[in-house]
Amino acid sequence: MEAAFYIAAIVAIVSTVLTITRSNAVHALLYLIVSLLAVAVVFYAMGAPLVAALEVIIYAGAIMVLFVFVVMMLNLGKRAAITEGQWMQGNIWLGPVLLSAVLVAEVLYLILRARLTESAGGVVDPKQVGLALYGPYLIGVELSSMLLLGALVGACHLGRPVLEKAEGRYDRNSDGARAHSGGNLIRAGARRAPNAP
Amino acid sequence: MVPDFEGAMTSPYPIAAIAGILIMVLSLAALLIWVERRLLALWQDRYGPNRVGPFGLLQVVADMIKIFAKEDWLPPFADKAVFIIAPAIIMVTVLLSFAVVPFSPGIIVVDLNIALLFFLGMSSLGVYSIVLAGWASDSKYSLLGGLRAAAQMISYEVFMSLSLMGVVLLAGSFRLSAIVEAQKRLWFIVPQFLGFVLFLIAGVAEARRSPFDLPEAEAELVAGFHSEYSGMKFGMFFVGEYLGVILISSMITVLFFGGWLGPWLPPIVWFLIKMFAFICFFILLRASLPRLRFDQLMSWGWKVMLPLALLNLIVTGAVVVAWR
Amino acid sequence: MWSLIKTIWNVFLHSFHKRVTIQYPEEKPYMAPRSRARIILSRDPDGGERCVACYLCAIACPVDCIALQATEDKDERRYPEFFRINFSRCIFCGYCEEACPTYAIQLTPDFEMAEYNRQNLVYEKEDLLIDGPGKYPGYNYWRVAGARIAGKDKGEAENEAPPVDLRGLMP
Numbered sequence: 001m002e003a004a005f006y007i008a009a010i011v012a013i014v015s016t017v018l019t020i021t022r023s024n025a026v027h028a029l030l031y032l033i034v035s036l037l038a039v040a041v042v043f044y045a046m047g048a049p050l051v052a053a054l055e056v057i058i059y060a061g062a063i064m065v066l067f068v069f070v071v072m073m074l075n076l077g078k079r080a081a082i083t084e085g086q087w088m089q090g091n092i093w094l095g096p097v098l099l100s101a102v103l104v105a106e107v108l109y110l111i112l113r114a115r116l117t118e119s120a121g122g123v124v125d126p127k128q129v130g131l132a133l134y135g136p137y138l139i140g141v142e143l144s145s146m147l148l149l150g151a152l153v154g155a156c157h158l159g160r161p162v163l164e165k166a167e168g169r170y171d172r173n174s175d176g177a178r179a180h181s182g183g184n185l186i187r188a189g190a191r192r193a194p195n196a197p
Numbered sequence: 198m199v200p201d202f203e204g205a206m207t208s209p210y211p212i213a214a215i216a217g218i219l220i221m222v223l224s225l226a227a228l229l230i231w232v233e234r235r236l237l238a239l240w241q242d243r244y245g246p247n248r249v250g251p252f253g254l255l256q257v258v259a260d261m262i263k264i265f266a267k268e269d270w271l272p273p274f275a276d277k278a279v280f281i282i283a284p285a286i287i288m289v290t291v292l293l294s295f296a297v298v299p300f301s302p303g304i305i306v307v308d309l310n311i312a313l314l315f316f317l318g319m320s321s322l323g324v325y326s327i328v329l330a331g332w333a334s335d336s337k338y339s340l341l342g343g344l345r346a347a348a349q350m351i352s353y354e355v356f357m358s359l360s361l362m363g364v365v366l367l368a369g370s371f372r373l374s375a376i377v378e379a380q381k382r383l384w385f386i387v388p389q390f391l392g393f394v395l396f397l398i399a400g401v402a403e404a405r406r407s408p409f410d411l412p413e414a415e416a417e418l419v420a421g422f423h424s425e426y427s428g429m430k431f432g433m434f435f436v437g438e439y440l441g442v443i444l445i446s447s448m449i450t451v452l453f454f455g456g457w458l459g460p461w462l463p464p465i466v467w468f469l470i471k472m473f474a475f476i477c478f479f480i481l482l483r484a485s486l487p488r489l490r491f492d493q494l495m496s497w498g499w500k501v502m503l504p505l506a507l508l509n510l511i512v513t514g515a516v517v518v519a520w521r
Numbered sequence: 522m523w524s525l526i527k528t529i530w531n532v533f534l535h536s537f538h539k540r541v542t543i544q545y546p547e548e549k550p551y552m553a554p555r556s557r558a559r560i561i562l563s564r565d566p567d568g569g570e571r572c573v574a575c576y577l578c579a580i581a582c583p584v585d586c587i588a589l590q591a592t593e594d595k596d597e598r599r600y601p602e603f604f605r606i607n608f609s610r611c612i613f614c615g616y617c618e619e620a621c622p623t624y625a626i627q628l629t630p631d632f633e634m635a636e637y638n639r640q641n642l643v644y645e646k647e648d649l650l651i652d653g654p655g656k657y658p659g660y661n662y663w664r665v666a667g668a669r670i671a672g673k674d675k676g677e678a679e680n681e682a683p684p685v686d687l688r689g690l691m692p
Binding site: 024026027030033037049050052053054056057060061062065066068069072073125126 | 276278279309310311314315317318319321322324325328329331332340343344347348350351354355358371
Binding site for chain 3: 239484485
């Protein structure tokens with residue numbers, strides 16, 4: 001299990017580095033997915049199978065699919081990759097590299113100086129997670145659920161009026177006005193200006 | 198330290214179990230090509246392939262020879278690495294899912310204690326195969342197929358997981374063998390009928406079978422995400438689809454129809470009988486139902502199926518709590 | 522929802538229906554007498570060729586698969602010197618049969634003419650000619666037509682009045 005942990009950790013680090021350095025957005029996302037899967041293996045090796053499974057299902061399986069979906073929709077193409085490649089050069093690197101170097105040094109120092117914590121020990125099964133969530137961390141769960149509910153309502157609010165107002169965005173004489181009238185062709189025709197051709 | 202991932206059910210000879218299940222599942226998937234064509238023909242008052250070998254069984258072999266001999270074309274405009282990886286992903290994820298399916302006591306690769314979550318995780322990773330195939334092909338129909346696949350799979354995965362939580366509540370475990378054992382007295386189809394219907398629909402959508410085969414709609418997208426694929430790469434998508442059908446059928450058997458449980462016959466035979474019945478039902482669905490429209494599909498998934506799955510979960514939870 | 526379930530059930534009931542497929546090589550399908558397949562050249566009831574080499578079939582053919590050369594025999598009857606149909610081009614539309622003024626060229630219900638060698642699909646006159654009159658048993662072009670041939674002068678055909686003497690004054 002130690003070996004599995006270290007191999008997965010190395011895979012995670014390498015794939016994360018590759019995520020940052022790829023100029024093609026979809027390739028970068030693919031490396032990010034690999035990184036998340038590696039982190040899931042790390043969780044599993046640490047004795048948290050439930051978290052590992054949720055990492056795969058939620059992060060790798062759902063959220064990253066949405067990312068890929070959006071990137072595909074944008075259809076960036078070759079020119080975007082070239083621009084990205086240009087951004088990669090020069091002293092844009094400098095700040096982040098310095099900061100992360102500090103972090104890496106810190107982590108290395110901690111690891112080499114003393115093994116502060118032995119692994120958490122024991123397998124955490126789903127029941128324990130559930131009891132912990134709905135016991136001592138109940139307030140956290142409730143707060144995050146309220147946050148998510150707010151996000152949901154917000155998304156509904158942002159999504160709905162666009163369909164109704166869409167007509168106004170187009171020139172009143174254009175075909176767009178008819179196409180976006182929500183299927184009500186009579187109303188769409190009535191809104192045409194009298195001097196329309 | 199080491200998670201308790203080996204239950205009592207795990208096979209004592211893991212290599213033999215892996216090899217056996219791989220061979221069985223892959224040959225079954227190949228056979229399904231013939232089964233599907235014969236059954237579709239039966240329901241359309243035809244015969245289907247019945248010339249090559251006894252009952253046309255060797256048609257599969259002929260098809261295999263043909264598909265291996267086909268030119269394996271790599272489109273010059275495609276994203277090469279992703280284009281090649283995509284068909285492999287679907288095979289890997291589906292075959293990995295079979296590792297946790299308990300065919301009968303002793304015939305299971307690993308009796309994981311989070312087996313159900315593992316299955317859900319693998320099926321959610323399987324989406325990448327289609328999405329990336331659609332993107333890497335760099336043609337507009339493929340891209341549309343990939344986009345449809347992404348949207349469809351995400352929406353149907355949500356209530357697929359939720360519909361299974363009722364079963365988990367009743368069995369009290371994510372371990373598939375424990376779920377089967379919990380059905381000794383009563384199959385979960387009875388107390389979890391709604392969950393079963395929801396999972397069946399979500400399963401058809403996850404396997405991308407008609408009437409949910411929008412990503413590869415022949416009529417409007419000219420085979421969608423695998424338009425540009427040929428030769429054995431296309432063959433892998435094809436076999437992957439049938440493997441998905443077998444997987445969903447086995448999961449329905451395990452979760453709702455008591456897996457290997459049954460009188461008189463050996464357990465593995467019971468399992469195969471139940472699984473095959475559901476495979477036939479999948480084919481019957483393809484024979485009878487037309488393809489959904491995309492907006493109908495999405496609104497149905499989010500506005501009907503998801504609330505029903507939540508309702509099922511809440512009611513089951515309440516009943517389980519009241520029972521104790 | 523109910524209609525979906527009913528559809529599935531109705532399709533399932535088709536498992537018990539009779540199949541409509543005809544197992545072809547063992548079991549021959551019924552071909553209607555007027556179905557259009559292999560082209561033949563027929564003969565008169567008395568054994569002469571019906572074809573008068575008028576080229577109408579070759580002109581009517583939309584894919585130009587008919588080739589022939591007209592000539593005359595000692596009786597002054599026109600007949601084709603060669604008559605060639607390329608069946609790898611033929612689309613069996615039946616226009617040649619419609620165009621034919623003498624019922625010589627006819628389409629038959631025999632469709633089993635597959636070949637491994639494409640050259641074998643070019644049928645010559647001896648391949649096309651049959652011994653009988655085909656679909657029109659009693660018809661004999663040279664007996665009903667007004668054309669003059671050796672041994673049959675004008676006005677001697679069936680149901681034909683003697684020719685009018687244009688230079689005479691009698692009604």
